[in-house]
Amino acid sequence: MSATSRPEPSRAPGPLFTTAAIVASCAGFVVIGAFQALYGPAIPALRGKYDISPAVAGLSLSAHFIGALVGVLVYHLLRERLSQRTLLGASYLLMALGAVAFAFSPNWTLALAGSFITGLGFGGVDYGLNQLFAVGFGRRSTAMLNLLNGHFGVGAIAGPALIGWFGADNYPVIFVGSGVVCLLILLTLGGVAARVPGPDTETAAVAASPRVLPIIAAFIGVYVLHVAIETGVGGWEPTHLETVGFAAATAATATSAYWAAMTIGRFVVVPLSLRFSAPSILTVCCAGMAGFLLLATVPAAAPYAYFGVGLAIAPIFPTCLPWLNRAVPSISAAGAYVIAASMIGGVTFPPLLGVVIDGLDVKALPTVLFGLAVACMLLSFWLRQNAPDHSGELPSLTDAAPKTAASPGVQT
Template sequence: MHTRSAPSPVGVVTACAAFVLIGALQALYGPVVSAFRADFGIGLGTAGLALGAHFVGGVAGVLVHAGLSRRFPARALLAVSLVVMAAGGAGVALAPRWPLALSAALVAGIGFGGIDYGLNDLFTRAYTRRGPAMLNILNAHFGVGAVAGPFLVAALGPHRYPAIFLGFAVASLLLVPGLRGIRPGDGRAPAGATAPGATAPGVTAPGVTARSLALLAAFVTVYVMNVGIEAAVGGWEPTHLETIGHSAAGAASATSVYWLMLTVGRFLVVPLTLRWSDRTIVVGSCVGAAVCLALSAVPPLAAVAYAGVGLFIAPVFPTALPWLRRAVPEAREAGAYVIAASMIGGVVVPPLVGGGITWTGVAALPVLLSVLNGLCLATLWWIIRAQRTGSPSGEAGPARSGCVRTPGPGSVPKRP
């Protein structure tokens, strides 16, 4: 097994710090809605457009970064993304009118998307055996920022959002020098080496086939459902808990625990990724989430069950990326499509669940979420079958076993 060029410790620390920042950025807009309304004289719905602009910019940032990744090194694109994100954050802080603040949120989102995709893609390519572990560590820091951002707003007060966004912009710029830990060749195989799923030097890579497109569409479905469930639980859990008898304060606290479990779950799964395959962890996580969603329909267990949903669903996003790259190696920008789709899922699915709640009642939330998770499991089952039937031996290729075998004397450890 070849070793790819990986970021230095400085590069890894910088990447994790960048994910703390993008997690905080995404989580800042909700707590400062009241301050936006007071400063710009706008309604609640209009103020909520800031988060929508952020996600639209995020999708654009992902696609632009992916399109430019063949022409420019990762370090240069990440530096530009940090600068763009800083400019957007400063714009939100200093904008004299709401349209300018909204445009600044869009710009900040573009930088956000570039960082999100660029670092996930870099870690996917740079690490082979430790890929799922490193990706979970990276994405866990997103959760750290998402938890810390609202606490910062609560401590300083929503009315001080200009200072918070300016501080965010400065922090983004301070990370640029740390990108020296990401070398121009990071994420690329050394000369003469072949990446998993890639063709050998001098061999023409196969084109994207109908089967590859079907697999890519299946992974997009998994990501849309996964992030959609994640956002829908965070958005509708308080309402459901209050409906079944919890106090407003208790429901809010339980939701905070849910978001905390999304972070803790990614840290806890790291040692498991060194023993179990990415495929096994993703499927096991979705099965665990299914059990917890079913238990959330039982009022005395609901709050704890939702925390379990966060714990189980946490590893799916980062852990499925290496599986995707192995399943569709000929689609170089496959990661961009699923990350962009996940952002769309986070925006679209919660309102759809809200529509279902309007029709069926809040008590049906666990059922609606279970249906989405069932679709996710069915899609994973199809992906596994498609990989088995598509390989010459009839097996699922590198992900055949759920557990890494203990290497014999003199052998090189290898992750499935």
């Protein structure tokens, strides 16, 4: 074969992030976690500033989530036309612009518009970085996604703490400060790859399976159910604990501990995800949710059980996303579907659960959520059989000795 006709050896795609860009991405998730958690503590100040009712003030978070959902869809539609740097940069700019508009709007209508604009950027950053981390680190993607989403929890804890420290009336300063951080992150976007390599022919062939749509539907089911449980516990735990005899202060502390567990669980699973497969982690987490919710039916154990529920829920979102990308690699919209589904579930399920609780009794909360956890666990079993994790080199949690052989074709 002549030198001119010899095929060139295949080259592995370069890294999608520099170290500085990884650090900045984690900072970005601290910011979006804070944004999501800031609206609630700011409600007393919003009511006084705009002379509105609590229900109307709560529309700020609704506008944010609607914007986030639109942001996910727009980012997905544009990701083939524009570079990742452009889309992430636009998302951070939208968050900064929306934060300033929300902080200084002279009337409530403009404040809601600012919340919506912040949500647009929020959705773009959330979807864009989750997708990039899901494909950008090879077998370490699950660990890196848990690390990234753990920083979201840090922001969700820090946001209300800042409101408590500075006072609700000073919420504009905190929103503007968060916007400034978004602008600083723009300086690091040169360390993000402009384009994401597509799946190779062999991997993409997996998506030709007639089970692709059921697989995506099952992942959506897992996302909707676990977010339903997450918001159900977060919204109703204080009421349930007070109903079964705990003091209001104890119930509030236990609820704070539950949200802290959501952050702790993601950091804890980072090293575990380097040793155990995503299907194994999902199955254990779903079983843990069910077990702890069953334990929560015992009044004396309920506060501790809810903490366990938080630990079990925490890894599901960041663990399933890279698995989904490996299971249906040529369906680029799959990640958008499940992230959008999780957002929709977070908005729509709390009022639905409220209707169920009104028809039963708040003491039935852990039992109702236990039923959802069992459904989630059944989906995890089905996915384990029908959507095997093609990272290959990762062992099962039940394996006595983890395998160490690297899977061919996986870039690390």
